[in-house]
Amino acid sequence: MRRSLKSWIDARFPLSSFVKNELTDYPTPRNLNYWWNFGFLAGFVLVLQIATGVFLAMHYKPAAAEAFNSVQHIMRDVNYGWLIRYLHSTGASAFFAVIFIHMARTLYYGSYRAPRELMWWSGQVLLIMLMATAFMGYLLPWGQMSYWGAQVITSLFGATPLIGDHIVTWLRGDFSVGDATLTRFFALHYLFPFLIIAVVILHMVALHTVKSSNPSGITLHDKDNIPFHPYFTIKDLYGLGLFLIVFCGCVFFIPEFFIEPENNIPANPLHTPAHIVPEWYFLPFYAILRSIPDKLGGVVAMAMSIIIFALMPFLDRCKVPGGACFRPVFRAMFYFFMADVILLGYIGAQPPNATLTIVGEVATFFYFAIFALLPFTSYWENRMLLQKEKLPVAALTLIREESVIRVDKKGQGAQKGEDTP
Amino acid sequence: MNGGRACLIMVLLLAVIGGANASALPLADVSIATNAEAIRRGADTVVTVCMNCHNLNYVKFRDLLDVGVSHDSLDLWKGDKDLNAPLIGSTPADMALEIFGVIPPDLSLITAARAHGGRYVYSLLVGFYVDGSGNTDNHVFPGIKMPDVLGYTFASDNNEHQAIEQSAGDVAAFLVWAADPNAGLRKKIGIAVIIYLIILTTLLSFWKRRIWKGVSKRSSHGT
Numbered sequence: 001m002r003r004s005l006k007s008w009i010d011a012r013f014p015l016s017s018f019v020k021n022e023l024t025d026y027p028t029p030r031n032l033n034y035w036w037n038f039g040f041l042a043g044f045v046l047v048l049q050i051a052t053g054v055f056l057a058m059h060y061k062p063a064a065a066e067a068f069n070s071v072q073h074i075m076r077d078v079n080y081g082w083l084i085r086y087l088h089s090t091g092a093s094a095f096f097a098v099i100f101i102h103m104a105r106t107l108y109y110g111s112y113r114a115p116r117e118l119m120w121w122s123g124q125v126l127l128i129m130l131m132a133t134a135f136m137g138y139l140l141p142w143g144q145m146s147y148w149g150a151q152v153i154t155s156l157f158g159a160t161p162l163i164g165d166h167i168v169t170w171l172r173g174d175f176s177v178g179d180a181t182l183t184r185f186f187a188l189h190y191l192f193p194f195l196i197i198a199v200v201i202l203h204m205v206a207l208h209t210v211k212s213s214n215p216s217g218i219t220l221h222d223k224d225n226i227p228f229h230p231y232f233t234i235k236d237l238y239g240l241g242l243f244l245i246v247f248c249g250c251v252f253f254i255p256e257f258f259i260e261p262e263n264n265i266p267a268n269p270l271h272t273p274a275h276i277v278p279e280w281y282f283l284p285f286y287a288i289l290r291s292i293p294d295k296l297g298g299v300v301a302m303a304m305s306i307i308i309f310a311l312m313p314f315l316d317r318c319k320v321p322g323g324a325c326f327r328p329v330f331r332a333m334f335y336f337f338m339a340d341v342i343l344l345g346y347i348g349a350q351p352p353n354a355t356l357t358i359v360g361e362v363a364t365f366f367y368f369a370i371f372a373l374l375p376f377t378s379y380w381e382n383r384m385l386l387q388k389e390k391l392p393v394a395a396l397t398l399i400r401e402e403s404v405i406r407v408d409k410k411g412q413g414a415q416k417g418e419d420t421p
Numbered sequence: 422m423n424g425g426r427a428c429l430i431m432v433l434l435l436a437v438i439g440g441a442n443a444s445a446l447p448l449a450d451v452s453i454a455t456n457a458e459a460i461r462r463g464a465d466t467v468v469t470v471c472m473n474c475h476n477l478n479y480v481k482f483r484d485l486l487d488v489g490v491s492h493d494s495l496d497l498w499k500g501d502k503d504l505n506a507p508l509i510g511s512t513p514a515d516m517a518l519e520i521f522g523v524i525p526p527d528l529s530l531i532t533a534a535r536a537h538g539g540r541y542v543y544s545l546l547v548g549f550y551v552d553g554s555g556n557t558d559n560h561v562f563p564g565i566k567m568p569d570v571l572g573y574t575f576a577s578d579n580n581e582h583q584a585i586e587q588s589a590g591d592v593a594a595f596l597v598w599a600a601d602p603n604a605g606l607r608k609k610i611g612i613a614v615i616i617y618l619i620i621l622t623t624l625l626s627f628w629k630r631r632i633w634k635g636v637s638k639r640s641s642h643g644t
Contacts, residue, residue: 030636072479072529075603082603083610230632238629241622248618252611256533256601264534264600 022208027225028232029214035109036212037239038102043200044240045095050193052088060140062186064179067142068266086255092134093258094247096281099127103309108334110316110323111213117313119210122203124310126196131282131306133192136185138279139177143263148276150185151177156289159296176269216398217322275351283348284341288367290352291360301364308371315371318378320385326395327385329377337370447560449547453539454594455605460488463595466588468498468508470570471528474517477508479529480599488598521566532593533600539593546589549573 009015059078061070074081103123106112112120139150154171158164173180214220250257258280262273278286288305292298316330324331340363347360385391391399454460464485467477482499486492499506514524532538541561548560549569557574559565569575571585598604 069479075601076479076484082601082607086607226636231636234625234629234632238622238625241618241625245615245618245622248611248614252607252614255607259533261534261536261538264530 024227024229026208026228027211027222028228029212029220030224030226030231031214031216031220032212032232032235033215034239035101035105036214037236037243038098038105040236041098041239041243042095042102044243045091045098046193046196046200049088049091049095052084052091053190053193055084056088057190060186062140062183064142064182064267067140067182071141083251086251090247090251090255090258092137093279093281094243094250095130096134098243099130100281103127104338107312107337108324108331109213109215110217110318110321110330112312113316114313115210116206116213119203119206120313121310122199122206124307126199126203127309128306129192129196129199133189133196134279134281136189136192139182139185140189141263142182142267143260144265144267144271144273145260145263145276147177147267147269148273149278150181152276153278154181156295156299156302159299161296178269215322215325216395217320217326218398277349280345280349283346284344285348287344287348287360288364290348291357291364301368305364305367308368311371312374315374316378317375318382318385320381320391320395321399322395326392327381329381333370333374333377336366340366340370447544447548448537448540449544451540451543451590453543453597454590455597456594457488459591459594460598461490461595462588463591463593463598464488464490465494466592467528467595471592472508472510474510474512474521474525474567475528476510476525477529477599478527480508480602481505482508484602487602523566525567528596528599530600532597538600539597542596543586543589543593546571546592547573547586 006016010017056074059070059074059081061067071085074085076082078084106120106123135150135153139146154168154177157167157171160167169175171181172178173184211225260277260279277283285302285305289298289302292301318327318330320327324334344360344363344367347356347363350356389396481504482495482502483504485495485498495504510525512520512525518524532542535541545559545561545565548562549557550560551574552558557569559567571588573582573585573589576582576585601607
């Protein structure tokens with residue numbers, strides 16, 4: 001019965017072959033480390049956010065007069081409503097944490113390079129969609145920080161030359177953030193996750209075309225790939241367990257940590273909070289916005305600070321495999337960049353003052369300078385390491401063993417053959 | 422090597438997030454009780470004193486049963502109101518506005534709406550002082566319109582001060598409970614969840630090791 005059903009379906013839909021080729025037997029590099037778990041975790045958090053979000057939407061009321069009350073209704077009257085809400089509010093932070101680590105891994109190991117540019121760019125689109133979704137979701141509790149955050153961020157679009165004011169009104173559906181803004185943000189906050197799923201599918205199709213990169217950065221031979229199941233199903237499950245311990249620790253013991261105290265005051269259009277701060281995951285970009293004295297310039301710099309990641313495949317001209325692990329200069333730049341982002345995040349959280357503004361300007365300069373320097377340092381690295389054969393022995397051995405990439409221009413070790421030497 | 426650096430980054434990130442929540446207010450360094458006894462005593466003070474002016478819109482009389490307030494006290498406090506009625510104070514908003522010049526804030530979420538909310542409420546209640554010109558002011562909230570309801574500035578000896586501090590602590594305990602009545606249940610479930618997850622993850626780690634036993638990870642593939 002089961003077999004005949006299976007063959008009935010397979011005659012009409014490639015179910016068995018899909019499961020075999022893309023899930024169970026999908027070839028995966030055996031040397032992936034735990035940094036490669038975060039893509040799966042991002043998928044898990046996406047599903048978690050959609051599941052909890054649907055249940056929240058059953059009890060939430062997207063109207064200015066009722067939104068704040070309905071959140072308290074969820075927290076107090078709905079059975080385990082507090083759990084669903086804290087899973088969702090903490091889940092937003094977890095989503096960004098996981099995505100930032102996923103991106104940092106891609107940068108560190110140079111996974112954005114050929115042939116994975118489309119993965120990197122679809123990921124970039126996903127990041128921007130995630131940011132939009134999180135921003136709109138943050139308005140929904142209709143607290144003071146929700147309201148004023150939305151007011152500040154939508155007003156940024158006013159910097160657009162000529163039609164700025166019209167765009168702001170069009171976004172808000174009113175002259176200032178109000179009931180119309182709340183209802184449309186709710187509608188879009190519910191829509192966007194499904195668009196994200198669509199782009200995630202593109203991201204996965206691209207992944208299954210080019211296959212996973214790996215810490216060595218070298219395209220591995222078949223002998224070094226192992227089937228996804230059971231090796232990576234169990235590894236992902238183990239990683240999920242570790243993630244859930246941290247995540248549930250936050251949800252059950254410090255959920256308020258991720259909610260600004262100010263947001264427990266209902267939105268009041270007549271009273272601006274002393275200090276408007278975005279959520280932690282926007283802080284570095286917010287600091288860049290504030291460090292440019294000109295409004296339009298600040299908005300452009302902030303947008304650029306996110307979009308500039310898309311240029312990475314062009315900026316990095318080094319052919320040395322393995323991203324940062326075999327590239328001392330790139331590695332130093334990577335850690336410097338991470339430190340710079342954290343510094344910007346700190347500055348974004350503080351009320352502006354003269355010293356911090358200068359530090360913020362310097363940090364913003366370095367943020368972009370790293371990207372601007374990359375073409376030159378990576379070219380130099382290429383010359384020093386590849387052409388002068390200064391690669392570490394480990395990398396050379398590996399390249400020889402896999403013998404699938406060109407070691408230098410003279411053709412030594414180039415595209416030799418199928419099997420091990 | 423990577424792990425160490427990742428930890429460092431995480432610690433720095435947490436420091437950044439922590440920095441965002443730093444408070445500059447002169448809050449007393451007390452720990453707010455979470456036991457039902459203190460919450461009940463606090464409920465008494467809040468209903469009989471604070472609710473002369475303040476509301477607790479999101480708390481219902483029925484909710485007070487959860488912390489063990491007796492039906493007798495509840496009947497006394499709610500009068501002829503319904504058990505499901507919210508805790509609404511006895512001064513209407515417009516009258517309060519006329520008397521104080523401001524509408525007293527709703528107290529249901531007051532401890533959640535301030536950094537270190539419990540300590541904030543405690544420090545505010547015992548933060549009253551009489552300045553040189555004989556006016557009463559508050560260390561935590563300069564220019565506050567609320568009078569010194571617990572009478573901290575009138576207390577003459579240490580015993581009286583201690584009694585008021587105790588009472589302020591109870592009020593803070595009650596308001597912390599009122600802001601998140603499910604916090605106790607949440608932490609109880611949380612402990613079970615974490616224990617379950619640790620056992621599950623340990624088993625998964627054994628299972629993972631078993632499945633991966635035959636797979637060599639050559640050092641040349643290094644990271």
